[in-house]
Amino acid sequence: MSEPETDAWSAPSNEAIVLSLVAPAAAGGVKPIASFKPKYTYTIFDDEQIFGYQDLRVNIQFNASDMRPHFGLNYSKKFKPTGGTEATNLKEVFSEYLPEVAFQKQKEFTAAVERTRADWTPPGKLAATFTKGGIAHEVWKGNLADPAVKQLLNRIQVFVPLYIEGGTCIDVDEPESDRWTVFFLYQKRPVAHEPERLSYVFVGYSTVYRFFLFHIPTPPASPSENKSDVSVDQLDFNQEFDLSSLPCRTRISQFIVLPRFQQKGIGSKFYSILFQEYLNHTSTVEITVEDPNEAFDDMRDLADLQFLRQLPEFNALHIDTAIKLDKDGIVPRNIFDKAAAEAVRRKAKIAPRQFYRVLEMHLMSRLPEPVRPGIVDPEAGENRKGKGVAAKPTKEQEYEYKLWQLIAKKRVYRHNKELLGQLEVPERIAKLEETVANVAFDYARLLDKAARRVDEEDEENETSDGDAVEAGSKSGKRKADEAAEVEGEEPAIKKRKA
Numbered sequence: 001m002s003e004p005e006t007d008a009w010s011a012p013s014n015e016a017i018v019l020s021l022v023a024p025a026a027a028g029g030v031k032p033i034a035s036f037k038p039k040y041t042y043t044i045f046d047d048e049q050i051f052g053y054q055d056l057r058v059n060i061q062f063n064a065s066d067m068r069p070h071f072g073l074n075y076s077k078k079f080k081p082t083g084g085t086e087a088t089n090l091k092e093v094f095s096e097y098l099p100e101v102a103f104q105k106q107k108e109f110t111a112a113v114e115r116t117r118a119d120w121t122p123p124g125k126l127a128a129t130f131t132k133g134g135i136a137h138e139v140w141k142g143n144l145a146d147p148a149v150k151q152l153l154n155r156i157q158v159f160v161p162l163y164i165e166g167g168t169c170i171d172v173d174e175p176e177s178d179r180w181t182v183f184f185l186y187q188k189r190p191v192a193h194e195p196e197r198l199s200y201v202f203v204g205y206s207t208v209y210r211f212f213l214f215h216i217p218t219p220p221a222s223p224s225e226n227k228s229d230v231s232v233d234q235l236d237f238n239q240e241f242d243l244s245s246l247p248c249r250t251r252i253s254q255f256i257v258l259p260r261f262q263q264k265g266i267g268s269k270f271y272s273i274l275f276q277e278y279l280n281h282t283s284t285v286e287i288t289v290e291d292p293n294e295a296f297d298d299m300r301d302l303a304d305l306q307f308l309r310q311l312p313e314f315n316a317l318h319i320d321t322a323i324k325l326d327k328d329g330i331v332p333r334n335i336f337d338k339a340a341a342e343a344v345r346r347k348a349k350i351a352p353r354q355f356y357r358v359l360e361m362h363l364m365s366r367l368p369e370p371v372r373p374g375i376v377d378p379e380a381g382e383n384r385k386g387k388g389v390a391a392k393p394t395k396e397q398e399y400e401y402k403l404w405q406l407i408a409k410k411r412v413y414r415h416n417k418e419l420l421g422q423l424e425v426p427e428r429i430a431k432l433e434e435t436v437a438n439v440a441f442d443y444a445r446l447l448d449k450a451a452r453r454v455d456e457e458d459e460e461n462e463t464s465d466g467d468a469v470e471a472g473s474k475s476g477k478r479k480a481d482e483a484a485e486v487e488g489e490e491p492a493i494k495k496r497k498a
């Protein structure tokens with residue numbers, strides 16, 4: 001028997017799968033609000049190919065409000081099982097990612113969408129509202145221990161493998177599920193046939209995990225002091241105490257804005273709301289992000305820069321040009337006021353590496369114009385001001401630039417110590433120079449974005465359940481091929497920024 005012509009029976013999974021948000025249609029049935037294709041399917045299908053169908057379309061529909069899913073298949077021909085080869089069982093594959101309700105009949109799904117209650121609201125509690133592009137948005141916050149939050153998360157987790165490279169779904173049944181907080185982002189849109197009524201349209205979500213911090217206790221100066229120094233030994237597990245009041249590190253784990261809603265400033269706003277939420281949260285000592293990708297990194301860098309620049313004590317940080325460099329080449333400790341910087345960092349609850357990167361970016365933006373790195377390609381041998389003729393810097397300006405480079409070199413060296421330590425000294429120096437040039441290029445790119453940003457947010461009304469201070473920003477693509485980190489701990493080398 002001849003082998004099946006696999007090409008004729010294979011379909012690229014990124015093309016064959018179509019996800020859509022639907023709402024009740026005026027004349028009955030459902031109507032699509034938005035459709036989009038997955039970005040990644042390699043964790044689900046080998047070589048991102050689905051075998052065994054012709055003219056295949058995998059339709060995954062979601063009721064735009066409660067996100068009840070429906071899995072549907074369309075194809076013109078299915079491969080007949082031959083000698084152990086058979087068509088991929090798509091229902092079986094997707095049952096790992098979608099809840100059981102997704103596999104009910106289309107008419108049951110349609111009836112459920114039609115039945116959506118007019119007063120339906122997302123689970124949890126309303127945490128913040130904002131307006132973007134004239135559309136009202138709401139952020140709802142709930143704990144994973146809440147069955148309604150768990151149900152909604154179960155329905156949308158399929159977006160993790162489809163949109164986050166290397167992302168993994170949360171085990172919603174894990175014993176300590178109450179450590180997860182989920183933020184759901186919704187738009188409120190007028191219903192087509194009843195324009196005076198608004199209905200919820202799911203836009204994205206984020207999950208946040210709480211790590212408790214157990215420190216070796218340092219004796220407090222007074223009994224009332226030192227809320228954050230808690231030792232496991234000090235806790236009396238026979239007594240009832242509120243775990244949620246313990247100091248913690250809060251980690252943004254997954255963060256998704258659906259494709260239809262991207263590139264509109266919505267992700268930046270959502271991040272700022274989360275950041276503000278935990279800035280106001282007394283138990284949170286530090287806000288970190290789990291393995292961010294380049295787009296998220298850019299969004300966060302700009303948001304953090306914008307937020308920090310609102311703090312006078314951050315703006316007061318500067319390069320101390322009076323500092324003298326030792327002949328032995330040891331980098332002085334206080335090129336900027338380290339104690340003051342650390343105080344700002346703690347107040348802003350930003351993890352050390354992220355904070356000191358943003359500070360470097362800010363200090364670079366304050367360098368005198370003739371020495372300030374611009375958007376040039378260091379690998380193309382362009383000078384730091386690009387191909388144009390740069391004004392000649394003074395000696396003092398050159399010295400300030402050198403001090404800035406030393407700050408960046410010291411951090412980059414510490415961050416990549418192991419890797420750089422394997423190189424011979426001349427190579428090590430060259431690699432460090434090259435990395436810092438790339439870092440400067442990346443900062444220049446981000447600073448350019450920050451400067452060009454038209455901040456529409458002031459004209460938009462916004463409220464939140466806490467004090468509404470925003471750190472909104474936009475996003476972009478990152479270039480550096482450098483180190484990654486588990487924030488708050490020492491980093492491992494990974495494709496990210498230095």
Ligand SMILES: CC(=O)SCCNC(=O)CCNC(=O)[C@H](O)C(C)(C)COP(=O)(O)OP(=O)(O)OC[C@H]1O[C@@H](n2cnc3c(N)ncnc32)[C@H](O)[C@@H]1OP(=O)(O)O
Nearest residue numbers: 254255256257262263264265266267268293295474475476
């Ligand atoms: C911790 C983690 O989960 S890491 C994984 C992050 N998640 C993903 O990668 C999943 C898929 N991607 C996404 O969910 C989204 O693309 C995100 C979250 C990364 C970014 O969300 P977005 O809503 O697109 O961000 P936002 O719109 O604020 O910024 C993106 C771009 O839009 C631009 N933009 C901002 N406001 C506007 C606006 N009003 N109009 C047009 N463009 C705008 C920004 O300048 C930015 O441009 P850039 O790409 O040149 O920098």
